[in-house]
Amino acid sequence: MSITDQIQQVRSEFQTDLKSLSSENGSVDTIRIKYLGRKGLVASLFVQMGSVSKEERPHMGQALNELKSEISTQIDTLGSGDNSQGENREEFIDYTLPSDPLPAGSIHPLSQVMEEIKSIFLRLGFSMAYGPEIDTEFYNFEALNIPRHHPARDMQDTFYISESVLLRTHTSDTQIHFMESHDPPVRIIAPGRVYRNEDISVRSYCLFHQIEGLYVDKGVTFAELKGTLDYFAKELFGKKVKTRFRPSYFPFTEPSAEMDVSCIFCKSKGCNICKKTGWLEILGCGMVDPEVFKAVQYNPEKWTGYAFGMGIERMAMLKYGVEDIRLFYNGDVRFLRQF
Amino acid sequence: MKVSQNWLKEYIHISDTPGEVADYLTALGLEASYEVKGKNFTNVVLGRVESCNPHPDADKLSVCEVDTGSGELNQIVCGAPNVKAGIHVPVAQVGAEFNGGDFKIKKAKLRGVESNGMICSGKELAYNDDHEGILILDTDAELGTPIENILNFEEDVLFELDLTPNRGDCLSHIGVARDLAALTKQKIKSQDIQIQxxxxxxxxxxxxxxxxxxxxxxxxxxxxxxxxxxxxxxxxxxxxxxxxxxxxxxxxxxxxxxxxxxxxxxxxxxxxxxxxxxxxxxxxxxxxxxxxxxxxxxxxxxxxxxxxxxxxxxxxxxxxxxxxxxxxxxxxxxxxxxxxxxxxxxxxxxxxxxxxxxxxxxxxxxxxxxxxxxxxxxxxxxxxxxxxxxxxxxxxxxYPDQKDSTTILFSPEYCRNLLGIDISDEDIQSIFSSLQIQSRIKNGKMECTIPLFRNDLEREVDLCEEIARVYGYDNIPSSQKYSASYAAFTEDDQELDSLLRTHLQSCGFHEHYSNSLFGESFTSHFAGGEAVELHNPLSRDMAYMRNSILPGLLMAADYNEKRQEKGFNLFEIGAIHNTNTKTETGSKEKFQLGLLWYGEPALHWRKYEDRDLFHCKGEIEKLLATCGISQISFKPANAQGFTIALKIYSRKTQIGVLGIPENSILKQYDLKRAPIIADLSLHSLRDLWKNRKQSYTSPPQFPATSRDIALQVNREIPAEALLMTIKKDGGDHLKKVSLFDVYQPTDVGETQKSLAFSLQFQSESATLIDAEVDSVMSKILDSLQKAHGAVQR
The missing domain is CATH 3.50.40.10 (Phenylalanyl-trna Synthetase, Chain B, domain 3)
Incomplete structure (x- = not known):
């Protein structure tokens, strides 16, 4: 039988099947598979195209394509219930059934806060740097002008691995690592995990995360430190916050300061979160101490700079109102899903 | 350090409110809070307990007759354990007020017995912190004397200072007074000490x-x-x-x-x-x-x-x-x-x-x-x-060697430049003088003599801080511009991490941060080398630095399993450590990406297949593709802690391992259900990502043609091996191979399996003719036969 005949035969068989469908209540899908399936009648005709002569091929191809589209249009009309013939077989689909479950995950609140802070400083031309969690006394203390048997060591309870190796207590170690390996000017922020030998409670954990900032160039001033950090605070907490700098002490900066922002919860009226002071302590900062420059062989006569550091957990607790620091580390998906 | 305002007043004049003084102190770097002390009550007088009998209806109460000098006795019910007849006590009379009226004494009935007043404890009078019992007074004053005439309720303000370690000089009243004097431009009153x-x-x-x-x-x-x-x-x-x-x-x-x-x-x-x-x-x-x-x-x-x-x-x-x-x-x-x-x-x-x-x-x-x-x-x-x-x-x-005062050479110019303020030499000198630092101008610089009580001042920069402190940090302007040197820009080694986080978030993973300290037993579950031990841990449970990213994820899985969570995915990006004698710290730090799939998809009206290893393989391939990493393969292997493990490769670089933990390991975490876990080296990912292909080829102009083959082969031959052979012999025109069926034919026995592949060929330069494709196909079939004993069905 020629292909043309076969096409004709399939066409009439299809019409017969259509009629029997309406009387016998057969399934549209069975017909679809019979004619349009991967091994269906139409497909088998296409397979035979290989044996058709080159001259006839375009003609045959066209006839076959017409058949295919004719059948598929009719099946589609049946399926959609548009046709009066198929009206009583219209399938009711409840589109309010729940959607496919494609749950989104979450980025940890600490990562989000870190990312937010990072992006502000990247915009200000800071680059990223990283320091190791296990470090030596030299990088964590001595080069930062905190000699052994100095009372400043009491400010940070330290986990030791050996006499001179420890878990870093702050990201300030990165200042030294970076300056040792890079010539000035330097403009970096360094996020990372730090450790303190403190009992675990609602407000403190044996580890937390910090972001350190360091800027060294010619002619860097305290006024510039204030300007940069004030900009940062306004970007992070909103244009309306005020900042306050007050003298503090860090062995690796001189002068040293703490920066407070006006309490974002009570608008400086005084609440429990700001302990009635109207101010929230946000970060420590100061001008890089000349001793630190000497430790990394920078000439303190030539270069000045500022450094700052802040706790990510504290920022996240403020931002999201988290009251128990341990929620950050136990992996409770009921907590994580909310971020 | 607690500082009394009355005590400070022996050195300086203070007329500001306590809040203002606390602000001054804070602005000077002596972070202060305060508490106002003094008499906070009215109508409390001296009384004597004349008789003391047990309350008829309450074990802990006593009914006392108290003489307050008024001529008649007051009946007062008292709950203090130390009340007895004959003692002198402070008595708050009916009408007495505490804390400016917050609390008033009225006639009352306590368990049916009338009580006219209250016998007070030291704490109730804010005299001391004693609240164990009433305050017993040793006095011969007349009964009815106001209590403030007997006890001292001096008005005072107590400042609680949170001092930084450099200011040892302020662990004294004179030290604090000196700083306040400098700020308020006063001279300290000198004290004359004369002894006989x-x-x-x-x-x-x-x-x-x-x-x-x-x-x-x-x-x-x-x-x-x-x-x-x-x-x-x-x-x-x-x-x-x-x-x-x-x-x-x-x-x-x-x-x-x-x-x-x-x-x-x-x-x-x-x-x-x-x-x-x-x-x-x-x-x-x-x-x-x-x-x-x-x-x-x-x-x-x-x-x-x-x-x-x-x-x-x-x-x-x-x-x-x-x-x-x-x-x-x-x-x-x-x-x-x-x-x-x-x-x-x-x-x-x-x-x-x-x-x-x-x-x-x-x-x-x-x-x-x-x-x-x-x-x-x-x-x-x-x-x-x-x-x-x-x-x-x-x-x-x-005193064998006399200690001299320190002299510091101070450049006003350096100070102005460091602080970014415009302050005159005169103003600088006046600040110095307020701090009892003597300064003398010499060749444009100042020679400063530091009093011995300020031994924290050793260098020029320390003096700059003194200038800033007294000038006021708040008075230093915030610079409105800034400069940046291009030379300061450096590369970010961990740039890939945020891409990974975003990708995994959209694939339904929650990011976890686990404690990186844990007990010794957890250091041997997975391959990770020798863990680093802390010398002074908080507890034995936190004595080691983690040497694998996986235990933290498994602990979190257990935490959630115990809270009836049926299905979740977690990931963590973090550092792990192991001992290494070649480094300065005796340890090596590595960054890993850990993944965990737990449980089943949500209960749903449509059936979803449980996530198995093939799903997770796919998820890893998708992750790697997002990072531009290609040519991924998974090789079954043995890995410590895994009952089934697949090592993940990109070409020949091993990236990590994927698999199911052993039952014995699951028990350690008390996990009822086995999660699927993966541990990937971030260093490998970062390297491969950095070197990823960043070019393109034009989409093909000519049609593709495909061939399907069904192979019968010994069931132990891995599909991966067959695929490799097909790809190797497929040549440049083989664009895609899909394995679309795996089945066990009934006619060939259990040692055989059947696999069906669909191969797609395409050329960039011409429409492929059948003969070309056929010849490649026969070469492929030939190799499959030789290398794996595979025959076409």
Whole structure:
């Protein structure tokens, strides 16, 4: 039988099947598979195209394509219930059934806060740097002008691995690592995990995360430190916050300061979160101490700079109102899903 | 450190509100909060309990008849355990108010018994912190006398200072007063210390020798003879109580008073216990033992400094005195020690004995060499005043090398540049002068002489901070512009991490941060090398740094399983450590990405297949594709802790491992259900990502053609191997191979399996003709046969 005949035969068989469908209540899908399936009648005709002569091929191809589209249009009309013939077989689909479950995950609140802070400083031309969690006394203390048997060591309870190796207590170690390996000017922020030998409670954990900032160039001033950090605070907490700098002490900066922002919860009226002071302590900062420059062989006569550091957990607790620091580390998906 | 405003007023004039003073102190770097003290009640008078009987209906209450001098007795119900007949007590009468009316005393019935007033405790009157019972007064004042005429309810403001370690000078009232004086532009009122000495000389009673003058550069001694040790007068008790010290006896209280006033710690010995009339300052011998006055016996090392007499140690220098020579009621002659001890020596000594005292805290923060003499004179005078006795003539002052004041060369220009302020030389000098720093202009610079009480000022930059402090940090302008050097830009090694986080978030993973400290048993579950052990862990459960990212994820899985969570995915990006003798820290840090799939998809009206390893393989391939990493393969392998493990490769680089943990491991985490886990090296990912292909080829212009083949092969032959062969022989035109069916044919026995592949061919330069494709196909089939014994079905 020629292909043309076969096409004709399939066409009439299809019409017969259509009629029997309406009387016998057969399934549209069975017909679809019979004619349009991967091994269906139409497909088998296409397979035979290989044996058709080159001259006839375009003609045959066209006839076959017409058949295919004719059948598929009719099946589609049946399926959609548009046709009066198929009206009583219209399938009711409840589109309010729940959607496919494609749950989104979450980025940890600490990562989000870190990312937010990072992006502000990247915009200000800071680059990223990283320091190791296990470090030596030299990088964590001595080069930062905190000699052994100095009372400043009491400010940070330290986990030791050996006499001179420890878990870093702050990201300030990165200042030294970076300056040792890079010539000035330097403009970096360094996020990372730090450790303190403190009992675990609602407000403190044996580890937390910090972001350190360091800027060294010619002619860097305290006024510039204030300007940069004030900009940062306004970007992070909103244009309306005020900042306050007050003298503090860090062995690796001189002068040293703490920066407070006006309490974002009570608008400086005084609440429990700001302990009635109207101010929230946000970060420590100061001008890089000349001793630190000497430790990394920078000439303190030539270069000045500022450094700052802040706790990510504290920022996240403020931002999201988290009251128990341990929620950050136990992996409770009921907590994580909310971020 | 607690500071009393009344005490400060002995040095400076204060007219500002307590809040303003606290703000000044904070602005000076002496972070302060405050509390207002004083009489907070009305209508409390002296009464005497005339009778005291048990309450008929309450075990803990008593019914008292109290005489308040009004001519009739008041019936008062009292709950204090120490109430009894005959005692004098403060009585809040009906109508009395506390805290400005927050609390009022009214006629009341307590369990049916009428009560007219309240007998008060020390805490209720804000007199002290005692709330155990009522305040029993020892007085012969007339009944009905207002209580404020009997007890002292002096109005005061107490400032609580949170001091930084550099400001040891402010551990005293004079130190705080000096700073406030500088800010408020006042001069400190000087105190005249005059003492009356008798003619016999102190040098005839005691001699001092110092073995190591670095550890103890100065040691001064005075003697007061014939004192009567006893209770302190009430003014002294109150002064000390105001700043949180309790009274011990008049001699010790006098020393504490000078400590709080001038900040110089001194010690008082019972001279009778000092043998051979000698004081010798020396280091302890290794293992030497000594009992401090708190009764604790210490075993000392050779770096502990001791004060000894002719025979034995009598004090741990700068830390605490000895039990053997402390002032007791029988003491008549007092030896006063006023010394300067090396801060490092005191700190090291105190730290190793875990003994921190008011004295050691001050010596550690460095004390004022000049204060040695001022303080000893003040104390001798005060002891005489409160305990009587006679002061022997002179001071034994062993001070071999006179310490000079520090001189710092200060450049006003440097200061202006560092702070970014425009301040004149005159203003700088005036700030210096307010801080008692003498300055002299010399060749455009200032030569500054630092008073000995400010031994934290050693360098030019320290003086810049002083200028900033007094000028006011808030008065320094915030710069409105900034400059950045291109030379400061450096590459970010961890740039990939945020991409990973975003990708995994959208694939339904929650990011986890786990504790990186855990117990020893958790260090051996997975391959990770030897874990790094802490020398001083919080507990054995947190004694090691994690050497694998997986335990933290499994702990989190267990946490959630116990909270009825049925299905979740977690990931963590973090550092792991293992020991490594080649590095300076003896350890190596690596960054890993850990993934965990737990449980089943949500219950749903449509059925979803459980996530199995094939799903997770796909998820990893998708992750790697997102990072531009290609040519991924998974090879079954053995891996520690896994019952099934697939090593993940990109070409020949191993990236990580994916699999199912062993049952024995799951038990360690108390997990009921096995999650699927993966551990990937972030270093490999970062490297591959950095070197990812960043070019493209034009989409093909010519049609593709495909061939399907069904193979029959021994079931042990991995599909991956067949695929590799097909790809290898497929040549450039083979664009895609899909494995679309795996089945077990019924006709060939159990050792065989059948796999169906669809191969797609396409050329960039022409439409492929059948013959070309057929020849490639036969080559592929040939190789499959030779390499794997695969035959076409």
């Amino acid at each position: 000495e008798i003619s016999s000389k102190v040098s005839e009673v005691v001699s001092v020798s110092i073995e190591d003058k670095d550890a103890c550069p100065r040691y001064a001694a005075r003697v007061v003879k014939g004192v009567k040790v006893g209770p302190s007068p009430s003014w002294l008790v109150q002064k000390l109580e105001a700043v949180g010290l309790s009274s011990i006896n008049n001699v010790v209280d006098a020393a504490n008073f000078v400590l709080m006033d001038k900040g110089h710690p001194m010690h008082t010995f019972d001279l009778a216990e000092i043998e051979d009339q000698k004081i010798k300052v020396r280091y302890a011998k290794e293992g030497e033992s000594f009992t401090t006055l708190d009764g604790v016996k210490h075993k000392l090392s050779n770096f502990h400094l001791l004060i000894c007499d002719g025979k034995k140690p009598v004090a741990l220098a700068g830390i605490m005195g000895g039990e053997n020579s402390e002032i007791s009621e029988s003491t008549t002659d007092v030896l006063i020690e006023s010394a300067y001890f090396n801060p490092t020596v005191v700190r090291k000594g105190a730290k190793t004995l875990d003994l921190s005292t008011d004295a050691s805290r001050r010596f550690e923060r460095d004390t004022d060499m000049d204060n040695v003499i001022q303080s000893i004179n003040q104390l001798a005078g005060l002891i005489q005043k409160v305990a009587g006795g006679e002061i022997l003539q002179g001071i034994v002052d062993e």
